[in-house]
Amino acid sequence: MFSNVRIEKLILSNYRNHKFLELELKKNIILICGKNGSGKTNILESISLLTSSSGIKKTNLIETVNSNLKGPVELFGVNLLCNINNKKMKIGLGLKKNANGLKKIINLEGLKTNKKIDEYFSIFWISPRMTFLFQNSKEERRSFIDQMICSIDFSFKKFLLQYEKYKSERIKILKKWNETSEEWLSLVERKLAATGIIICDARRKFIKQLNFNLSELDRPFHSLKIGLSGELDSLLLKKPAIEVEDFFLKKLKENRRKDILTGKTNFSANKTDLIVLNENYDREAKNHSTGEQKVIIFLIIFSFMKILKNQKDLKVIFLLDDVFSFLDKNFVLRVLDELNKLKIQTWLTDVSGDWIMKKESFKSIIHKINIDE
Incomplete structure (x- = not known):
């Protein structure tokens, strides 16, 4: 079964170091490149917060607001154009002040909703913290x-x-x-x-x-x-x-x-x-050794992807943050190949991504975006 959800456009406003960022996505695999500190993980985090209270960085919401923002918190925003089962849907994530600090506000088609995004699709991520999963x-x-x-x-x-x-x-x-x-x-x-x-x-x-x-x-x-x-x-x-x-x-x-x-x-x-x-x-x-533990984690993920193959209505997006730095490159390529076969939209980050773009079989399926440019 193929995944039936895509983010076709992502717009960030006053999100961490991104005062304004607009991305239009064309392919199943999106490779976000840039120097360390350029905000690659911040992009993945903005997506992860749709279905999680603290996201891929386990963060406090106040930390997601651009530190130079002088105006109201309503100028902060994560806006997406999604394609779910071949239907376009606009999703917005904003913040609102309350007694405890800030709370998330979700909009669907411009209207505030009490519905959870995970009623429409789920998000699964792998981050460098996985290196220490067993510790x-x-x-x-x-x-x-x-x-x-x-x-x-x-x-x-x-x-x-x-x-x-x-x-x-x-x-x-x-x-x-x-x-x-x-x-x-x-x-x-x-x-x-x-x-x-x-x-x-x-x-x-x-x-x-x-x-x-x-x-x-x-x-x-x-x-x-x-x-x-x-x-x-x-x-x-x-x-x-x-x-x-x-x-x-x-x-x-x-x-x-x-x-x-x-x-x-x-x-x-x-x-x-x-x-x-x-x-x-x-x-x-x-x-086991750290290297062996990494292999074990990936074998579990491979087993998970076999389960995904048998799902009747697959709606999931994968976020792979800096996986090249802590996992064997051959394993990463195998995972990307499997995800592409399942047509799962996958976002990944790397400083340059040059080595992966040299693989002929991946050139046509990867949308490389350099946020330094």
């Missing part, structure tokens, strides 16, 4: 898996947001009313448990697909096995979801006093960690 926090590894799932299942992000909402609501009830509001508390806990199991089960099914694809790789890569460390994840491999949901609900009730004291949910669907094991050596990915 970073378990939240980042979990986010890596969740982002891939969101690319093929638009409802998954909704469940993630609902889960956080119920978790926050439960802690507020416990802190304010202790356990005196039993009926309300039990209702929220039932919702939390049900949503948590939906999330865990979606992860389980996705990882099962990844493992199947990894098992079909040539030696020695077929020995990689992905798993999740959470207790709920382990139980779902052995028991029906309804039984695991009851167990989760029981744990929530047992932990009420502990959660009041700590102010957090101590037993949760989001306590899990991504485990990648090389069965040939009985060794986890975190114990």
Whole structure:
């Protein structure tokens, strides 16, 4: 299946170092080139913020506004002309001041909307932070898996947001009313448990697909096995979801006093960690060399792209930030080739990109843009 979403035009106004930038895109693969500090990643970040609160840079919104902007924040903007299923759609991202600082405003066809952009398409990105995926926090590894799932299942992000909402609501009830509001508390806990199991089960099914694809790789890569460390994840491999949901609900009730004291949910669907094991050596990915870890990350991405091939309605955009600096060039070329076959619009950054443009097979499919010019 081919991806059915394209950004045909991107306009940035007072976005970080870009006072004004207009790009018209003609091809599936867009290569943004320029000196370090020229704002290449800023372009990718502006796109990533459409479906994420902090984007590819994990930033605070106030940092995205051009530091030289003297006028109102409304002069800031990210405007796109998109083609989704052969229909043109204008999308705008702006900022508005509120009590907490700034909030994002999304416009569709010039009108403010409460709809989320990820109802229309998803965005998946790879950044230099991926180099340290197995040294970073378990939240980042979990986010890596969740982002891939969101690319093929638009409802998954909704469940993630609902889960956080119920978790926050439960802690507020416990802190304010202790356990005196039993009926309300039990209702929220039932919702939390049900949503948590939906999330865990979606992860389980996705990882099962990844493992199947990894098992079909040539030696020695077929020995990689992905798993999740959470207790709920382990139980779902052995028991029906309804039984695991009851167990989760029981744990929530047992932990009420502990959660009041700590102010957090101590037993949760989001306590899990991504485990990648090389069965040939009985060794986890975190114990491999940095070079081997990079290969493992790309093998997971390759397995993910095999899953994308089988999607009936593929709507995803890829952002690859500075991947040439931390990943093997041959791997990058293979990934770009696969993405092009899937007709997935892919944005990537590099200082010059000269080496890739020397490849005859890529000249016709890459739109190179030098933002230094």
